Amino acid sequence: MVQLMPKINAGRLLSELRRFAQFGAYRTGVHRPTYSKEDMDSRHWLAQQYEAVGLQAHIDGVGNVFGMPPSERRSLLIGSHAESENHAGWLDGALGVMYGLEIARTFAETPDCAGLAVAPVAWADEEGHYVSMLGSRSFISDIDEAEIDQAVNVHHGLPLRDALNTAGLAGVPRSLLEPKRYVGYLEAHIEQGDSLEASGNRIGVVTSIVGIWQYSIAFCGIQNHAGTTRMAVRKDAGVAAATLAMAIAERFPKVAGPRSVWTTGHISLEPGAPSIIPGRAEMLFQFRDSEIPVLERLDTVLRQLVEETAIRSGCRVEIKRTETGKPWQMDPVFQAAIENAAARHAPGAYVRMPSAASHDAQVVARKLRAAMLFVPSIGGISHHWTENTDDADLVLGCQVLADAAETVLRGESR
Template identity: 30%
Template sequence: MGQQLESQRRVPPFRVERFKQRFDAFSEIGRSASGAMNRPFGSPADLEARAWLVRLAEEAGFEVYFDAVANLWGVRPGQVDGPAIVLGSHHDSVPDGGRFDGPLGVLMAIEVIQSLQEAGYQNALPLSFVSFTAEEPNPFDLSTLGSRTVAGRLTEDQLNAAADWNGRPLWEALTAAGGGRDRLAEVRKSRDDIAAFLELHIEQGRRLESAQIPIGVVSGICGIYRETVTVAGEANHAGTTQLPDRRDALLATSEMLLAIEQKLQAADNPELIATVGRLTVTPNAANIIPGECQWILEIRGGDMAEVYGFRDACMQVFADIAARRGVTFRRDLMLDQQPQPMSDEVIQALQQAASALHLPYMNLASMAGHDATHIASFTRAGMVFVPSLGGKSHCKEEASRMEDIEQAFYVLAAATMALDTAIATEEGYRHGDR
């Protein structure tokens, strides 16, 4: 297939064995005995992954650097001094996660740009890859940290105030990863720096696999709302306190969580979902009634009016449960991220690339958050999805077929060339111009 596609669109061949070797080698970093990935931001595995990517990028001929929040950038200069076409994703993982979520997009970004260079492609604009810092939820409670800072959506005060669950300051971890507070002013990017951004990612769902379609062109990314809920009851002796005298924070929390599920079932909306995925019980002892529970409520949807409406309906039920059980609850906002459409120009470039290569594709919205959400807030951005086998993600069983990944390479390479030519021509960049 590679030779056929190359002849149709001047797309360089996909060096599948090279890519597999790199992907498999990178997948050993942070791999547990069970085969799951544990590579959270700030961990030794995160630092090892960064050093590995730097070595690979330098060997592939990129000019490599870290910015203040330790985003890793690699640049291939263009024929004109204009904004870059950037490809990339992230390299960190969730606890006990899979190999593909994030690193697939980073390694493919390097592969696409290196392959274009090896094929003699003369890019007009600079071509760059990026691996964003801390895309996944992490001990510092700042997910998509790198891309949000690039987009100006994280402030210096927020970065300065952040610490992990053990009190480690965020800047200590960022400095160890290659960043530095003294360079913070240089992190923020604009359309004058990034002309377009492309991110390859696994779908993390079953729509592509069910339709037997190898390529997903993402139309937009859902909104994400997160808040911390703290339910306060009364810790007391588990043996001597009778039921009428108990103010059990865990039982109240359990009832609240079941109410969330019941309201979701009643809503019956495929583009509205809610999850409680982190729960802390205090004092968490077998012979003590739980006095406090803290948990994170996450709601996702394509329409934030529906998200807020669902949230408010849940809070009414929570208030009734709390009054009946003699507990109180407090809410603290963590994230209120609006839905983000992708760029029509990038969507069209991806669709035209797939059509010219005779590759079936599907337009679909993402119900997962990605770095592209934030980059799309200030410049052209788009995403390509490849099928996730069984729809599995954020687990060690996460997998995608190399045949689908190969097809994504050709779409990304063709779209990169098309955007490079179109943007440089339309915006009239010349040597020395910005």
């Protein structure tokens, strides 16, 4: 069977991606925090574009933008998140959102695809300015009003409710998933790492999304004068934190999986003055893997190292696991659709890989069949305004996702 595959409009895709990057333009990237004026402007613009393709567009109570096909046919959600990290790149999130729009446009223009129902979507606050994955979590009913009441902006502390109010979303209902309306969910994203680039591949077919286990670790020593307190009697919480960081650096490579990663993103010493021995040290530590047994093994080793450090340093320690993200497998049929499309358009230049970053797809996957596609990040850079991807890869990724969407929807209609 020879299918007439939908052909995306490469020039339109690239110019619309650049148009979208004007919302909150910052150097060669964007600064478009969730519910900022720039973010809301971009969401209203998206809703207009969805309407123009003949979709029923609406922005829900947490800012998710949906473009719903008018027919009663089950539709395929395609999208990502619209906001950016602070002073970050133009493609993180926006890429998948604009692929959804371009595929909806392409299908609407392609007579053979006109009956295939694509529902483009732009989730809100995947980046967690207020609540990580807020939009997709709201969609699958994984958040309640109490959590929204309590949430504040992690950078400046403004309550989420105030931000929603300013954004004109107070009182607007949140759209909740009705599983029977959807075939599933496809998301495209920049890889954000360098493995595609390093291996010479142009498309990553995501097999799973890693689980992130995150910890808050606090050492309590004895705060004292940095001159008069003899070395022998000190209980320096800062030295304890450094000891733990080094113990992790030595032990984790021996017990981690081949793709495990771990990071101490934050250390603070109290009171933090040059002439005072730190009485308290706080660390934020996380690791990621796509296999639960690996995550559990790293947890065990971490707790051993924390205990050993406490004994060695004479400091008390508190360790709290603040996040226990499950790894999520992507749907195998959807994966195959992406892989087959990649084989047609980029033979020999695609690879199956887990995602080491979190994505809305892992949330939606709890309720719908879902899969993801990656395009390369130049130099592996993301969350920075220099983030970029070759134009040819931007176009290729969209064409592959369009083909995969068609395959999935035709399989559904058979």
